[in-house]
Amino acid sequence: MxxxxxxxxxxxxxxxxxxxxxxxxxxxxxxxxxxxxxxxxxxxxxxxxxxxxxxxxxxxxxxxxxxxxxxxxxxxxxxxxxxxxxxxxxxxxxxxxxxxxxxxxxxxxxxxxxxxxxxxxxxxxxxxxxxxxxxxxxxxxxxxxxxSWAVQVPRRLQELRIDLAKARDAMEQHLGRLPTAPELAERLGITEAEVVEGEQAANGYVARSLDWPLDDDEGSPNAVTRTLGEEDPAFDIVESVESLKPLIAGLGDRDRLILSLRFGEELTQSEIGARLGLSQMHVSRLLARICSTLRTALLDDAQPRAASGSG
Incomplete structure (x- = not known):
């Protein structure tokens, strides 16, 4: 490839x-x-x-x-x-x-x-x-x-690097200082040798230039792992919401109202039916159709199309 x-x-x-x-x-x-x-x-x-x-x-x-x-x-x-x-x-x-x-x-x-x-x-x-x-x-x-590793290392060490980074951040918040290798080993249920091995493997994630200054502000222990971020799962939610906005805007007035009542006000189907003068079964069918329409539009990566509000 x-x-x-x-x-x-x-x-x-x-x-x-x-x-x-x-x-x-x-x-x-x-x-x-x-x-x-x-x-x-x-x-x-x-x-x-x-x-x-x-x-x-x-x-x-x-x-x-x-x-x-x-x-x-x-x-x-x-x-x-x-x-x-x-x-x-x-x-x-x-x-x-x-x-x-x-x-x-x-x-x-x-x-x-x-x-x-x-x-x-x-x-x-x-x-x-x-x-x-x-x-x-x-x-x-x-x-x-x-x-994304500058030097390829075994999957076991890649996962150990992640576990160490998470444990180190959590323990630093609790202890008010960087945890020691024995403390990390006890936290993760591994040996001190494995902690050292994981920290050494972390250096393979980002390769710095030989010209990188030694007296930079990040010269503290494990500075490289401190520069690594993790993908925030909230971004996925934001992206999904943004993708849905134009599709929802293309729905009929009643469909948008039903979505708002169900997922905004978190009403039950029976409560929605009572408010709109519809049966619970009819509301269920309408919700299924609306969700199917939105799902299909997302999978097709199509432009938003106005959907009929009738059912």
């Missing part, structure tokens, strides 16, 4: 991604047995996100009934990958300002999609998109983390 993103640490090779994203043309008998009466999807990439969710639910149930490793299992799983690639593209848009090519980010995100498909349990009643997006985003973030 052309960028720093790589897939070796994930346990899934690039050729596996290609195989999953481009299902081979199985024979008619294999397709018929694999689908077991379900409609054949000739072009999964052209299916709308709404239809993809419905079809995915049926395919997951079918996948659960097939034996892993069979041609039928591979065909159904590969179809699920193609049906849900829009989730990867949607997640990848969050990282469009990165230096890495979007193609590489999508490829890494596809690994997360494959992992989500492998782990998904349709019997839990959770929508696949809600289950898969955190896995896809996590895979992309993990790839950025793994490739």
């Amino acid at each position: 052309s960028s720093g993103i790589h897939t070796a640490s994930s346990g899934i090779r690039t050729d596996q991604i290609a195989a999953a994203a481009a299902p081979p043309p199985p024979g008619h008998e294999v397709r018929r047995t694999a689908l077991d009466g379900l409609p054949e999807i000739t072009d999964p990439l052209s299916v709308s996100p709404v239809d993809a969710r419905t079809l995915s639910t049926s395919l997951f149930k079918r996948l659960d009934a097939l034996d892993e490793g069979t041609p039928e299992y591979s065909y159904v799983r590969n179809t699920l990958v193609e049906l849900n690639l829009s989730l990867v593209k949607f997640a990848a848009q969050r990282f469009r300002n990165r230096a890495e090519p979007m193609e590489d980010i999508v490829q890494v995100g596809t690994i997360g999609l494959i992992k989500a498909i492998n782990r998904f349990d349709v019997d839990r009643g959770v929508e696949f998109a809600s289950f898969a997006l955190p896995t896809i985003v996590g895979e992309i973030k993990r790839s950025f983390r793994d490739t």
Whole structure:
């Protein structure tokens, strides 16, 4: 690949991604047995996100009934990958300002999609998109983390660096001073040698120039790790809210009112129905339609369109 993103640490090779994203043309008998009466999807990439969710639910149930490793299992799983690639593209848009090519980010995100498909349990009643997006985003973030080190170190030490940084900050607030290596070791349940190893590994995260002045203000112990920040999860919420604003503005007056009553005033469906003169069941259907409309628009990355307020 052309960028720093790589897939070796994930346990899934690039050729596996290609195989999953481009299902081979199985024979008619294999397709018929694999689908077991379900409609054949000739072009999964052209299916709308709404239809993809419905079809995915049926395919997951079918996948659960097939034996892993069979041609039928591979065909159904590969179809699920193609049906849900829009989730990867949607997640990848969050990282469009990165230096890495979007193609590489999508490829890494596809690994997360494959992992989500492998782990998904349709019997839990959770929508696949809600289950898969955190896995896809996590895979992309993990790839950025793994490739942002100036010197590549084992994953164990990368995670130890993070644990040490968090423990050091928490203990410094409590103690009013920097904790010692024995104190850190006791806090994390590791040996002092592992603490030292983790601190040494942290130096590989950022490589300073040989011309960097030695008498700078950050010359205190572990200055390098003190310059490292962590991504604030609140940014994700802000980004989601900003993406929803124009879409909500395009809804009808009644739809916006229902959203405000449900998620702003936190009224129950029965309370909303009483206020608007509607039945609880009607309010439930309206909320489902509104949320589906917003979700589809987000996944399609479409411009906001006015939606009818009738129901």
